[in-house]
Amino acid sequence: MSVFVVQRNGRPATVEDLAPLAFAGYAHFTAMQVRDRRIRGLDLHLARLRTASAGMFGRTLPDETVLAYLRAALADGPADVSLTATVYSPAEFSTADLPPEVLVRTGPPASPPTGPLSLATVEYERVLPEFKHVGEVAKTYYPRQAATKGFDDAAFVDRHGRLGEASIWNLAFWDGSAVVWPEAPMLGGVTMAVVRRRLDRLGVAQRSRVITAADLPSLTGAVVMNSWTPGVPVDRIDDVEFATPWSFVEILHRAHESEPLVAP
Template sequence: MTVQRNGHPATSDDLAPLAFAGYAHFSAMQVRGGQIRGLDLHLERLRDSSHVMYGKALPDEVVLANLRAAIDAADASLSAFVFQSVGEFTAVDRELEMLVRTGPPSAGPKGPLALTTVEHERALPAVKHVGEVSKTLYMREAVKQGFDDAAFVDRHGRLSEATIWNLAFWDGSAVVWPEADILVGITMKIVRRQLERLGVPQRVQAVTDVSTLDGAVVMNSWTPGVVVNRIGDVSLPVSDSFLRLLHQAYDNEPLTSP
């Protein structure tokens, strides 16, 4: 693992004040051969989230320089965090900084996965921010109950997302994305725009009854699709064609060097 702060190797003195700081946002991505899929979407996310949380953003060229400094030709998992050194529980304003962490590449779990359901709505759902203790708590509780993970149901009874995942469903001919206040993930955005280019039907709708659907997956920065074969008490069919379609769409997204 490597950790860099503002484009330079981070020391223990750099990292100690940030150990449990809970006011920051980030984007996670897989690096393949020194390149990244959906780089424009990651830049957009970091820019927009900074404006929400700080009222300003790092220039794209600074973000790209920090990414380049942390990436070599190897494959890796990478997380890019934007923060201020003052941390949380203060309104003091400082210059924005960036911490980039790399680790081994990942393709996610093999699946299929069984998800329990929990009534939960994340704070500031459109921003990928740190400090969300509920996600890990509900994941741990799900495992205790014999599930692999947890999916969230909002106050209107709609499935929204899972702990660290977006949800996607298949009705036999179209991809169904849940209608709810969610974090629209970068992988989800990549898949949606590539499905559009492939001419695959897709729609956004409230999902309250999965028993009528023909397949389900979770996706995040690790993978465009891991099969879900149970949500709560409802078993779901495994659609290999749906899974192949999502992976094809993702693979069609070109890799780009920062």
């Protein structure tokens, strides 16, 4: 049984299936960690795919169709994997109204960095930031540039100076009494959404507000999160240093782990 599974519309993908996609890029996706063939925030992943398909293709696939494709891919691999479901249009470079198709790929379970991480800010605004779409060179280019300056990764600041997200991460901050989420155009991560709804149930204070570079010294902690992990501590953004309390990181992990794993 291989950890690497690639299927198109619920069947093993052939070279003929994949060759046209090597140079295509009109697609969106969602990425998740699967444990014991179960997924946290499955409803949020399905909602993400529906919303992006409606916005990019003008039509959506039934949830049950997507779930069937997920089940087929998971049945062919081990119980613990990383999984990416990509929805694409077979009418690349065309306005033809064709049903979207789905590629599902699995690989080894993710091992997130332990941190702490340092982030260099860069002015950058994603196209269609509300969709998790493919072909974004900035997610690799800017972290590589940050590394040449001695940083671990990059955080994005828009033209108005608002911090929004990092390269492949959402950002969250701690002000000493509440989790603070930055307000700016960005991709709302599934892990972020899971953590937010579970923090509400745990009674942990949280708020959203605009955060600029000038606001950073007033915050007592920062983390990044994505499908790999609900929190990796950040100890520096540009020249602002954080003594991110481990208790903050633990709150986020506890919230995430309180979300039940669900079978597709």
